[in-house]
Every structure is written in C-alpha cells, then in structure tokens.
Amino acid sequence: MSGKLKAAEVSAMLASQMEALARELLPGGKKTGAEWMAGSVAGEPGTKLAVHLYGAKAGVWKDFSQDIGGDPLDLVAHCLTNRDLSAAYRWACNWLGLSTETVEVRRAEIREKAEQAKAKEEEDAKKRVIRARDIWMNAQPNILNTPVDFYLQARGIKLEKFDRPPGALRFAPEHYCAEINAPLPAMLAAITDLNGRCVAVHQTWLGQHGGQWAKAQLEIPKKVLGSFRGACIRLRKGAAGTTLKQVLPDEVIAIGEGIETCLSVAMARPDLRILAAISLANLGTIRLPDTARNVLILADRDESTAAKKGLRKAIDTHLSAGRTVDVAWPPKGKDFNDVIGR
Known part of the structure; x- marks a missing residue:
C-alpha cells in the first residue's frame, strides 16, 4: 500500500462487506433479517451475539452474554487475534486485498459509501416508522x-x-x-x-x-x-x-x-x-x-x-x-x- 489507512477507515471498509465477513468470522451463525446472529465470538450457533449487516449501523455488534461489542475491526480482534488490534488490522488488510490498492482511492470509496449508507439509513428509518404505524392501525x-x-x-x-x-x-x-x-x-x-x-x-x-x-x-x-x-x-x-x-x-x-x-x-x-x-x-x-x-x-x-x-x-x-x-x-x-x- 502507498501510505497507510487508519484503523477506522479499514473498519469502514469491512462494514461495507459485513455479511461476507460475518459468515467467515461466525460460521455457526445465521442471517436473521438485517442481522447475523451467533452464540458468541467463538462463532457457534445461538442468538446472544448480533451483528448489524447493512446501513449506517453495518458492522456494529454486541455479544450480550459477555457485554462486549464494537466495530468490525473489534469483531476480527475478538474472533481471530485474541483481542490484538494490530494483528486484527493486518488480517483485515489482507482480507480486503489492500496490498495493491492506493490509499487515496479507497478513502474516496469509503467517504462515498458512508454518505450513501447514511442517506439510505435515514430513508429506511422513515419507511420503518410508516410500516410500524400501518401494522398498528390495521x-x-x-x-x-x-x-x-x-x-x-x-x-x-x-x-x-x-x-x-x-x-x-x-x-x-x-x-x-x-x-x-x-x-x-x-x-x-x-x-x-x-x-x-x-x-x-x-x-x-x-x-x-x-x-x-x-x-x-x-x-x-x-x-x-x-x-x-x-x-x-x-x-x-x-x-x-x-x-x-x-x-x-x-x-x-x-x-x-x-x-x-x-x-x-x-x-x-x-x-x-x-x-x-x-x-x-x-x-x-x-x-x-x-x-x-x-x-x-x-x-x-x-x-x-x-x-x-x-x-x-x-x-x-x-x-x-x-x-x-x-x-x-x-x-x-x-x-x-x-x-x-x-
């Protein structure tokens, strides 16, 4: 890579591919609506750990059994590198195939995707309110x-x-x-x-x-x-x-x-x-x-x-x-x- 992406930027890139990442990190889990559900960071079946897959909250996760959570890079650290964020960063860069990418190009992609995700999340939130009211009224x-x-x-x-x-x-x-x-x-x-x-x-x-x-x-x-x-x-x-x-x-x-x-x-x-x-x-x-x-x-x-x-x-x-x-x-x-x- 020319230069180095910040950890937050790498995390944002992981979030844009969250479903694929969740399937790899938590193989025993399954998709439930807009979330990936698993038993814990060990990746077994269950519902105690939830990962948002899409929108502005993509990559945000919580393991309710252990009261831990964070962003996609944190999830990599908990699942694969014994909470070593430096090792998680290196793994994530490799998984994302960043070695032949330029930092500037990827940063532009991150900004664009973040803006698109925010706009979509706002629109989806409005639709959920309308749908909730319709369900209630009917x-x-x-x-x-x-x-x-x-x-x-x-x-x-x-x-x-x-x-x-x-x-x-x-x-x-x-x-x-x-x-x-x-x-x-x-x-x-x-x-x-x-x-x-x-x-x-x-x-x-x-x-x-x-x-x-x-x-x-x-x-x-x-x-x-x-x-x-x-x-x-x-x-x-x-x-x-x-x-x-x-x-x-x-x-x-x-x-x-x-x-x-x-x-x-x-x-x-x-x-x-x-x-x-x-x-x-x-x-x-x-x-x-x-x-x-x-x-x-x-x-x-x-x-x-x-x-x-x-x-x-x-x-x-x-x-x-x-x-x-x-x-x-x-x-x-x-x-x-x-x-x-x-």
Whole structure:
C-alpha cells in the first residue's frame, strides 16, 4: 500500500462487506433479517451475539452474554487475534486485498459509501416508522377474548381486573413472521414518543402449545420494528388518568422492561402510571416531561455484570435529570411476572 489507512477507515471498509465477513468470522451463525446472529465470538450457533449487516449501523455488534461489542475491526480482534488490534488490522488488510490498492482511492470509496449508507439509513428509518404505524392501525383494537387475552391469562395477567384493557396492545390474527416466512397470530404494542406518536411497534408472535396460548415456538418470538430509543409502551395512566406530558410533580412513574412484567405490577398497583421500556438500555433513556420528578424502576433480578451496569446507568440517568429514583425488586423469581405465577 502507498501510505497507510487508519484503523477506522479499514473498519469502514469491512462494514461495507459485513455479511461476507460475518459468515467467515461466525460460521455457526445465521442471517436473521438485517442481522447475523451467533452464540458468541467463538462463532457457534445461538442468538446472544448480533451483528448489524447493512446501513449506517453495518458492522456494529454486541455479544450480550459477555457485554462486549464494537466495530468490525473489534469483531476480527475478538474472533481471530485474541483481542490484538494490530494483528486484527493486518488480517483485515489482507482480507480486503489492500496490498495493491492506493490509499487515496479507497478513502474516496469509503467517504462515498458512508454518505450513501447514511442517506439510505435515514430513508429506511422513515419507511420503518410508516410500516410500524400501518401494522398498528390495521390490527384489532379489542383484545378481549382473543389469543392476546388468552396468552396474558396464561402468564397470570387477568385483563378483567383492569377498568379497561391497555390501549397500547392490539391483536393481529395473521402477522407476517420472517423467521418462518409465514403469518402467525401476534400481540402488537404501540411504542410511542413523548408526544404520543407511534414510532415503532413491538411484536410478540403467539401459538398454541398443549391447548394453551404462549409465545410461538420461534428462535426469536419477540421483535421490534423501528427505532424505540427514548420511546415506550404506555400500559397504564394510573390514578391520574392523564397523558404522559401532563404528569404532575407528585406523581410516581413506574418503568419496567417487558410488557408482562409491567402488567403484573399493574394488577397489584392499578393506581400507578406504568411504562414498558422494552429493553434494559432504554430504562434510563425514556423521554419524560420536565414535570416528572419521581421514578420507580421495576427491576429484574438479573445478577449478570451487564444487567447490573445497565440498571446502574438507568438510575444515574434519572438522578442526573433531577428525579428521585426508587427501585422495586421481585420478592421471588426473575421478574414480577414470576411473582404472580404462570
């Protein structure tokens, strides 16, 4: 090579060929939608490691079992060179066939591809929002006596105990599932921003097993369509009965991860305003109005290092926003749904 490409430039070039790279580094994995899924950096089958294959996030990866992640060059280092980035850089240059290329030509390609990827990602993001809203609007609003109702009953959640079923939940009798390339019944949840606009949709595919409704027997029975950072699933307005933007300073806002966990708490405390964050990472990033001063985090009993760090980060984020933060732990089991029995 004439000159030397920066590590970030090499990483960007790897990202432009991410699917081929993922197949080589993680041979036991498989493509699931726009991601390559594997068990870990060892490359065995599984779903704990996810690699984005396309768009502006191409090459971004996360191994949730070990709480590690990074860019494509980091992935090479973890998979092949015992985390030696210098060795990973040399391997990547060889894999990319850079020895006969000029740095200037490749840098121009990197810039052009990055601009194209950014524009495409922005356009794709808009399309995902539109698609999520269409899916939501076309679903059945009344979930009583539907597979959604029966699924929640099997999880110990009795919708008749509420004054009304959560308006955020809907039922889709035939909702397309990419994993099996066929439609399945599904519980859909609207994910909304602070202004109440639907920005994404949470999908839980359902199936009957032994005469009882449960999550469909899929490798990944739950997925989100769209970007949900800062947004949430509004499950209960609580005693106030007002919109999220109308929260009063003395009101407590309870925030949990999953729909089932949050509804389990709602059965015991229907007076609470309850939001589902969808993920641990989003517990602290949910956008709340300035009037929100009190937060109750409904924590899962997860002793992993990643979970502890994630919870601590969520607490610190809310504290830094000037809110008081309390944490509620399930007295038994992993989460509050375990408490009410399944």
